[in-house]
Amino acid sequence: MDYIEHTPPSDLRRYVQCLWLLRDDAPEEDVQVIYPDGRCELLAELGVPLRLRGVDGQIRSDQPLCFAAQQSGPIRLQAGGTIFCIGVRLQPTASALVAGRRLPGLRDHAPDLHTLDAAFALKFGAAARTCATAGSQQPLWDLLRERCASFSLDSLIEQAIVKLDTLEGDLRINELARQLDISPRSLQVRFLAAVGLTPKEYARVRRLQALLRTLDAEATDIAAAATLHGYTDQAHATHDLVSWTGFTPGRLVRALRNDRCSDDAVRLAAAFLRGTSTTRVRQVLRAPM
Secondary structure, eight states, rough: EEEEOOOGGGGGGTEEEEEEEEEEEEEEOOEEEEEOOOOOOOEEEEOOOEEEEOTOOOOOOSSSEEEEEOOOSSSSEOOOOOOEEEEEOOEEETTHHHHGGGGGGGGTOOHHHHHOOHHHHHHHHHHHHHHHHHOOSSSHHHHHHHHHHHHHHHHHHHHHHHHHHHHHTSSSSHHHHHTTOOOHHHHHHHHOOOOOOOOHHHHHHHHHHHHHHHHHOOOHHHHHHHHHHTTTTTHHHHHHHHHHHHHOOOHHIIIIOTTTTTTTHHHHHHHHHTTTOHHHHHHHHHHOO
16 A cells, blocks of 8 residues: 655645545555544545545545545545545645635535536546656646636635644634734634634644644643643543544543554554555554654
């Protein structure tokens, strides 16, 4: 199984976080859980489309070309055959690059790219196939450059993202609005239109990610970690962890620290290493620290 990420050219970095390729000719049948990270993606499934169980509980196959919108909870993916997928992970403020004004209404969905922009979908599919056969990312960079040239980023929301990322989500939205010299209501409207999440929802994602990193890296109990990352109390952090990961704090800490090769640890790690199978995660966890 091969997974690789490519950093975009400098002129695209405000719009694109990375381009990634995932290939597995003999994928495992295990269900893989992916947690929200505040990023939307353009996906080209060149192999057998993955089966997806969304937060609504419905099971469906990914479209060969789709837009993975913001998710409010974990999604579960299962391979149905050979995997060959190319993805473009967008920067948060470029989430509407293809979806436009429909972005907020697409949450928890992965619509066919043709339903959003048929002409772009055709070009994206052709560029992805050329990328796969020629071994060069240039066709996709060129297409994205053309698309981004006519897309205006909201510079104020870019500033908001930087502040929330820098503080790992530990910033009250009223204070964020004050720092940006904008009303909380205007911030909410503009943030949702640009990112597909409210600023509070995006901050929650970033804070949960930071909490998990702390629990993974430090000998800290859940109460201390919760305080460190701005939760009002341990119960608040526990509620968010369970709803986001499905793990109780005790099980989570055991998986992260006590038995890094347990099934719990493997599933948790795989959920945060995009495109990484449980076999690869086991190899990583067993490697010398």
